[in-house]
Amino acid sequence: MGTSGKRKVLIITYYWPPSGGAGVQRWLKFSKYLRDFGWEPIIYTPENPEAPAIDNSLEKDIPEGISIIKRPIIEPYSVYKRFVGMKPGEKVNAGFLQEKEKPGIAEGLAVWLRGNFFIPDARRFWIRPSVKFLKKYLKDHPVDAIVSTGPPHSMHLIAMQVHKKLNIPWLADFRDPWTGIDFYHQLRLTSFADKLHHKLEKKVLASATAVTVVSQDMVNEFNGIVKRGYKLVTNGYDEQDIRPLPQNQLDKKFTLSHIGSINASRNPVGLWKVLSEMVKLQPDLASALQIKLVGKVDIV
Numbered sequence: 001m002g003t004s005g006k007r008k009v010l011i012i013t014y015y016w017p018p019s020g021g022a023g024v025q026r027w028l029k030f031s032k033y034l035r036d037f038g039w040e041p042i043i044y045t046p047e048n049p050e051a052p053a054i055d056n057s058l059e060k061d062i063p064e065g066i067s068i069i070k071r072p073i074i075e076p077y078s079v080y081k082r083f084v085g086m087k088p089g090e091k092v093n094a095g096f097l098q099e100k101e102k103p104g105i106a107e108g109l110a111v112w113l114r115g116n117f118f119i120p121d122a123r124r125f126w127i128r129p130s131v132k133f134l135k136k137y138l139k140d141h142p143v144d145a146i147v148s149t150g151p152p153h154s155m156h157l158i159a160m161q162v163h164k165k166l167n168i169p170w171l172a173d174f175r176d177p178w179t180g181i182d183f184y185h186q187l188r189l190t191s192f193a194d195k196l197h198h199k200l201e202k203k204v205l206a207s208a209t210a211v212t213v214v215s216q217d218m219v220n221e222f223n224g225i226v227k228r229g230y231k232l233v234t235n236g237y238d239e240q241d242i243r244p245l246p247q248n249q250l251d252k253k254f255t256l257s258h259i260g261s262i263n264a265s266r267n268p269v270g271l272w273k274v275l276s277e278m279v280k281l282q283p284d285l286a287s288a289l290q291i292k293l294v295g296k297v298d299i300v
Contacts, residue, residue, distance in 0.1 A: 006040040007144040010134075010168075012122060012155045016045040017062060020055025020262050022295070026175055027149050028114060028213075029238050032061045044134065044144065046073035048125065052296075061238075071133060073126045076118065076263075108188075115187030119196050120178070123154040131161045138166055144150045149173040151181075156204045162206070172208035182265045202226055253290040261296045 031041040041063070044221035047070040062068075118124055146168050148159035156172050163170035177227060178201040179194075189197070205211060205226040212231045215218055218228045279286045 001089045002096060006038050008042060008142070009034065009041045009145045009147055010039045010044055010138070010143045010147065010160050011128075012148045013050055014046060014150075014152050014155055015051070016068070017058040018054050018056045019049060019051035020053035021051070023151075023175065024055075025054075026235060027147070027173070028058060031065055032164065032238070035063060035238065042141075044130070045070055046123075047071055050075055050122075052214040063188060069137070071126075071130065073123065075122050075125070081127065093243050102117060111186065112188045115189045119154040120157065120200055120254045121151065121152060123152045124157075124225060127154055127157050127161070130158045131165075133156070135165055138168065140249050144267065145170060147173060148172045149175060151176050153178055153180075153200070153204070156208075157200065159245075160204055160207050161224075163209070169209040169255060170207075171210045171212060172204055173212045174218060175214055177218055178204075178219060180218075183263065186265070254285075254288050255290045257292040257294060259294045262293060263298045267298065 011027055013024075015021070015027075017024060017028065031043065034041045043066065045068065049289060059106075114122060123287050126262050139156070146159050146163060148155040150156050158171065162168065179197050184197075187193075202225055205222055205228070211222070211228065212233045213235065214221065216232060216234055219232055222230055275289070275291075279289070
């Protein structure tokens with residue numbers, strides 16, 4: 001423990017403000033409150049990530065005086081953008097989400113290269129330099145635990161090697177599945193690449209001191225890969241972000257909301273069909289129904 005009496009935890013995360021979107025929220029919010037539970041967070045994150053969105057408003061949640069270590073990362077996205085005809089400033093969406101047009105031949109080839117040469121993901125080139133840096137840093141600045149949060153799952157591979165070399169307790173936190181992710185079949189993997197993904201996934205699940213996941217389905221799925229005591233820590237909300245609304249500001253319509261990205265494989269086709277049938281049977285429902293999609297939505 002440090003002089004403050006707090007235990008220290010190194011959090012390895014690709015997403016950190018000003019990066020926006022869903023990936024940053026979980027460990028930004030955990031970090032915000034860790035001091036209340038006797039832990040001092042230290043953040044390790046890329047200096048120049050390919051963020052899907054920028055949200056400077058999230059910086060208000062960063063604890064005052066927190067240590068944030070930023071190191072440069074080499075990613076293939078500049079080459080990818082030129083290859084598929086994107087402008088340098090355009091953002092690369094995660095999860096095969098297409099907002100503008102259906103993917104062409106160039107995009108298809110890029111997906112094949114991504115799936116088979118960048119394993120587990122495009123951040124793999126950050127693993128070796130990060131391990132080298134953190135081995136030295138942690139010997140001079142010891143911590144009581146390490147957390148890695150993925151995707152991208154390269155963060156887990158960094159933590160796994162540091163854990164093995166320095167024997168520091170390691171929590172691997174999965175915000176999404178690995179080989180069970182909904183778009184895994186779209187990666188166009190060769191047999192070799194598919195086996196390597198599964199091998200790395202199994203190694204992480206077996207090696208971590210503890211593993212947390214966000215849903216019971218993920219507990220069940222991971223138990224089918226490596227049987228162990230997974231901890232379910234669902235996503236929640238920060239009470240400081242919620243303002244009670246006066247009665248006259250509540251939705252006057254029956255509102256269905258989805259917060260997050262919807263790619264083609266997550267499109268709830270069944271729901272749209274049911275709602276269409278209900279509107280036909282109850283015409284008044286059409287004017288009373290409101291659907292809010294908060295986040296990026298696929299062109300499909």
